[in-house]
Amino acid sequence: MVNLKVKIDDLDLKNPVMTASGTSGFAEELTDFYDVGQLGGLLLKGTTLKNRDGNAYPRMAETASGMLNAVGLQNKGIDYFIENIYPRIKDYNTPLIVNVNGSTVEEYIAVTEKVNELDKIPAIELNISCPNVKEGGMSFGISCPSAEAVTREVRRVYDKTLIVKLSPNVTDITEIAKAVEGQGADSVSLVNTFLGMAIDSEKRIPLLSTVTGGLSGPAIKPIALRMVWQVYNAVKIPVIGMGGIMNAADAIEFMLAGATAVQVGTAIFKDPFIPVQIIKGIEEYLERHKILSVSELVGCLQM
Amino acid sequence: MSKKFVEEFKVVENIALNSSNFLIKLLSKKALPQIAPGQFVNVEVKNSKEIFLRRPFSVFEVDYTQNTMSLIVKILGRGSKKLTEAEDGDTINIVYPLGKSFSYPEKEDKVLLIGGGSGVAPMLFLAKESGLVKENVDILLGARSKEDHIDVSDYAKYGNLHYTTEDGSLGEKGFVTHHSIFEQINNYNKIYACGPDAMMKAVAKIAKKEGVFCEVSLENLMACGFGVCLCCIEPTQKGNLCICTEGPVFNIKELKW
Ligand SMILES: Cc1cc2nc3c(=O)[nH]c(=O)nc-3n(C[C@H](O)[C@H](O)[C@H](O)COP(=O)(O)OP(=O)(O)OC[C@H]3O[C@@H](n4cnc5c(N)ncnc54)[C@H](O)[C@@H]3O)c2cc1C
Ligand SMILES: Cc1cc2nc3c(=O)[nH]c(=O)nc-3n(C[C@H](O)[C@H](O)[C@H](O)COP(=O)(O)O)c2cc1C
Ligand code: FES
Numbered sequence A: 001m002v003n004l005k006v007k008i009d010d011l012d013l014k015n016p017v018m019t020a021s022g023t024s025g026f027a028e029e030l031t032d033f034y035d036v037g038q039l040g041g042l043l044l045k046g047t048t049l050k051n052r053d054g055n056a057y058p059r060m061a062e063t064a065s066g067m068l069n070a071v072g073l074q075n076k077g078i079d080y081f082i083e084n085i086y087p088r089i090k091d092y093n094t095p096l097i098v099n100v101n102g103s104t105v106e107e108y109i110a111v112t113e114k115v116n117e118l119d120k121i122p123a124i125e126l127n128i129s130c131p132n133v134k135e136g137g138m139s140f141g142i143s144c145p146s147a148e149a150v151t152r153e154v155r156r157v158y159d160k161t162l163i164v165k166l167s168p169n170v171t172d173i174t175e176i177a178k179a180v181e182g183q184g185a186d187s188v189s190l191v192n193t194f195l196g197m198a199i200d201s202e203k204r205i206p207l208l209s210t211v212t213g214g215l216s217g218p219a220i221k222p223i224a225l226r227m228v229w230q231v232y233n234a235v236k237i238p239v240i241g242m243g244g245i246m247n248a249a250d251a252i253e254f255m256l257a258g259a260t261a262v263q264v265g266t267a268i269f270k271d272p273f274i275p276v277q278i279i280k281g282i283e284e285y286l287e288r289h290k291i292l293s294v295s296e297l298v299g300c301l302q303m
Numbered sequence B: 001m002s003k004k005f006v007e008e009f010k011v012v013e014n015i016a017l018n019s020s021n022f023l024i025k026l027l028s029k030k031a032l033p034q035i036a037p038g039q040f041v042n043v044e045v046k047n048s049k050e051i052f053l054r055r056p057f058s059v060f061e062v063d064y065t066q067n068t069m070s071l072i073v074k075i076l077g078r079g080s081k082k083l084t085e086a087e088d089g090d091t092i093n094i095v096y097p098l099g100k101s102f103s104y105p106e107k108e109d110k111v112l113l114i115g116g117g118s119g120v121a122p123m124l125f126l127a128k129e130s131g132l133v134k135e136n137v138d139i140l141l142g143a144r145s146k147e148d149h150i151d152v153s154d155y156a157k158y159g160n161l162h163y164t165t166e167d168g169s170l171g172e173k174g175f176v177t178h179h180s181i182f183e184q185i186n187n188y189n190k191i192y193a194c195g196p197d198a199m200m201k202a203v204a205k206i207a208k209k210e211g212v213f214c215e216v217s218l219e220n221l222m223a224c225g226f227g228v229c230l231c232c233i234e235p236t237q238k239g240n241l242c243i244c245t246e247g248p249v250f251n252i253k254e255l256k257w
Helices: A078-089 A105-116 A144-157 A173-182 A218-232 A248-256 A274-288 B078-084 B117-129 B153-157 B180-187 B197-210
Strands: A006-008 A011-013 A017-019 A041-043 A060-063 A066-069 A096-100 A123-127 A161-165 A187-190 A194-197 A212-216 A239-241 A259-264 B005-016 B021-027 B040-043 B055-058 B061-063 B068-074 B091-098 B111-116 B137-143 B160-165 B190-194 B213-217 B233-236 B239-242 B249-251
Touching: A006 A259, A017 A274, A066 A218, A078 A105, A096 A105, A105 A123, A105 A144, A123 A144, A144 A161, A144 A173, A173 A187, A173 A218, A187 A218, A212 A218, A218 A239, A218 A248, A248 A259, A248 A274, A259 A274, B005 B068, B021 B078, B021 B091, B040 B068, B055 B068, B055 B078, B055 B117, B061 B117, B068 B078, B068 B117, B111 B117, B111 B197, B117 B137, B117 B153, B117 B190, B153 B160, B180 B197, B190 B197, B197 B213
Parallel strands: A017 A041, A017 A259, A041 A096, A096 A123, A123 A161, A161 A187, A187 A239, A239 A259, B111 B137, B111 B190, B137 B160, B190 B213
Antiparallel strands: A006 A011, A060 A066, A066 A212, A194 A212, B005 B021, B005 B091, B021 B068, B040 B055, B040 B091, B061 B068, B213 B249, B233 B239
16 A cells, blocks of 8 residues: 655645645535545635625636636635635545635735634635736735735734745746745745636637636646746745646656645546546556655656 | 536437537436436537537436437537537547526416527426426527527427527517517516527516516536636626526526626
């Protein structure tokens, strides 16, 4: 039997495969297909202090090997989550991680303080990288001073595992990674979506209501992989990798590049079972290569 | 929450109903779960370099004894075209059953079912499943011209068939809302509609004015089809709701129409 367990700070994961925020709702929808207890962890839908309606329709455009989204963090706010959703999902047999969002540092702090009170939420992922909201969002994640400021202030009020999710829409992602590590982040996750655009040439109009949106899926994998490798070599804290992971081989590439764990996002839209298949595929890979523990893969790229 | 599946179905029939509509009959390896009119499936388009996401289609017919399910696919773009090229014996991967169904009519209800374009599929399914006597069911189908209509004469046993065409080549001339049936719209307790947005908005406007119960099935661009991506929203009285999980069927009272 191979050992699939990995550790991100104080967070013990039964395997390294989690679902990415915004691509697995609040976990309940996946339970219509299978027991989510099989997953290494679950990143819940981006949550803000107050209700957000998100952006206008159309919010989605398909591309040859991925998609653009402009959802814009639609959610009912943290209080609604705590009162109505948390009680229903808190006993799922897998770590549930809240993806925290805000327009101001104060809003990030307010959401974090509320999550800090929830027994069954062992970690938060601070999203400083959403390209689909005007204020806040990505703007925090593309400059070192603002990424530092929000991480520092959130760290002050949060005692559990703090993951900071980085934006790929920067010149040098390692600078931002080092900046948030310096302010007490326990882990960094990357990447969020790449700013992109799609046009209907017949009608001569943009396909998204917001003109630009976030690109995800296989199209971004090579760039995401490069960024994970760069960040792994720049920081000491564990890296969580994502971006276009569709199968076990993709996930293993991210781990070889330095990811301790991975998140699967857009692949779920193609087939909700993909995260479970990836866990099985990793297990088979380890057996085939006679590797006892999945953590031995991390950063083991041979040069 | 209800159990959902991802399954490979075998194509057992793929017939052209007219120049752009195909009937695809699919065989399941296992017993089909209950599927109700208005629910849909999300179909993977295989072997296409350009297509990444699945495509949603309403369920048209289910045969629990044969374990088959049929779809009516209209060629609109690349994905639907590819699906209509499926051959007997091919397999198609499907996520199902998705969405909420139409509410079933009561025994004494007089109902009007309105289908436009590919919207005929769930309407005919509802006609078959409604459990009403034929006299209480009117089925009104609209299309651009006679060639765009498909042969639904089998359904005459479930309701009275009426047609409109924009060019007058079959039934009454004009849009569905121009049909003379609308002169006595208060005869109906319930109106159900599926078709292009403009058609359903016109139907909804009349139903609202006359105070007749009305449900419509909406279409939208979907990424997941089961509620996790929040791409497929419709603004409603309760805020933005996902068409794939809170719909596709909505009572017009819920909509901002
Ligand atoms: C709940 C639901 C039930 C449906 N039921 C049926 C059905 O029973 N039979 C049927 O033929 N079709 C049905 N549709 C529509 C069907 O999903 C689209 O025709 C299909 O996705 C188009 O894919 P494509 O690859 O051929 O088009 P693409 O190449 O992706 O696009 C071609 C054109 O079609 C438009 N388009 C794409 N998707 C949709 C859509 N979902 N609705 C309207 N326009 C779209 C695009 O904007 C574009 O202009 C349903 C849609 C939904 C949401
Ligand atoms: C529809 C959609 C919604 C998303 N919403 C969020 C979100 O709320 N918070 C967040 O941090 N990332 C969000 N993301 C980004 C994903 O979590 C992930 O970082 C990105 O999609 C790259 O991974 P993938 O290619 O495997 O999807 C969203 C992505 C998609 C496609
Ligand atoms: S298509 Fe993803 S939520 Fe409806």
